[in-house]
Amino acid sequence: xxxxxxxxxxxxxxxxxxxxxxxxxxxxxxxxxxxxxxxxxxxxxxxxxxxxxxxxxxxxxxxxxxxxxxxxxxxxxxxxxxxxxxxxxxxxxxxxxxxxxxxxxxxxxxxxxxxxxxxxxxxxxxxxxxxxxxxxxxxxxxxxxxxxxxxxxxxxxxxxxxxxxxxxxxxxxxxxxxxxxxxxxxxxxxxxxxxxxxxxxxxxxxxxxxxxxxxxxxxxxxxxxxxxxxxxxxxxxxxxxx
Numbered sequence: 638x639x640x641x642x643x644x645x646x647x648x649x650x651x652x653x654x655x656x657x658x659x660x661x662x663x664x665x666x667x668x669x670x671x672x673x674x675x676x677x678x679x680x681x682x683x684x685x686x687x688x689x690x691x692x693x694x695x696x697x698x699x700x701x702x703x704x705x706x707x708x709x710x711x712x713x714x715x716x717x718x719x720x721x722x723x724x725x726x727x728x729x730x731x732x733x734x735x736x737x738x739x740x741x742x743x744x745x746x747x748x749x750x751x752x753x754x755x756x757x758x759x760x761x762x763x764x765x766x767x768x769x770x771x772x773x774x775x776x777x778x779x780x781x782x783x784x785x786x787x788x789x790x791x792x793x794x795x796x797x798x799x800x801x802x803x804x805x806x807x808x809x810x811x812x813x814x815x816x817x818x819x820x821x822x823x824x825x826x827x828x829x830x831x832x833x834x835x836x837x838x839x840x841x842x843x844x845x846x847x848x849x850x851x852x853x854x855x856x857x858x859x860x861x862x863x864x865x866x867x868x869x870x871x872x873x874x875x876x877x878x879x
Contacts, residue, residue, distance in 0.1 A: 638731055642716055646723060664866075668687070690706070815845040819840075822838075
């Protein structure tokens with residue numbers, strides 16, 4: 638059993654010092670804030686995925702203000718209904734899926750590719766797929782505009798998702814219908830994690846339709862998330878039947 642929650646910032650909260658990093662786009666600060674919904678759990682035992690959006694309409698009995706953050710959370714444990722800063726509306730999450738089911742999906746992902754390093758080190762380096770495409774084209778004889786570069790970049794993201802699907806129990810049959818948008822590079826302070834300077838990662842929003850091929854694998858993916866940077870708001874796939 639999993640739990641799906643829509644989490645809002647409590648209206649009229651006076652704890653603005655905790656909210657400022659979130660308003661400034663700090664995914665780690667969001668992660669730490671959502672942890673407060675699960676008191677008594679050690680930080681090392683991450684057991685939720687989340688995605689940040691923004692209030693658009695007042696669609697709930699809970700008062701809200703348009704333009705402030707809200708969060709969708711998928712968790713193993715049922716979160717607290719509220720904290721001093723957050724209010725959570727929660728329901729049980731146990732989708733019943735079969736092979737061949739068609740689903741619309743929305744995913745905020747951190748697509749990366751492993752590249753061998755040029756400095757002679759044995760370990761490969763994980764690279765942002767979109768920046769990798771741009772780098773490869775920059776060092777070729779191809780001269781493209783920014784708009785033209787988006788075509789191979791989007792194709793690289795689509796290819797990444799198709800590869801992920803082969804081990805996550807789904808198939809993308811209509812690749813041309815994928816919508817890839819909202820690419821963003823993130824730079825976060827790393828002091829709270831390792832004492833070093835910063836963490837860099839990227840995110841991109843992908844929407845489209847998929848076909849479930851192996852329900853058990855697909856459900857495992859929903860629970861664990863897809864790709865990396867899950868602690869910073871990536872990897873949570875939201876689905877609906879079509």
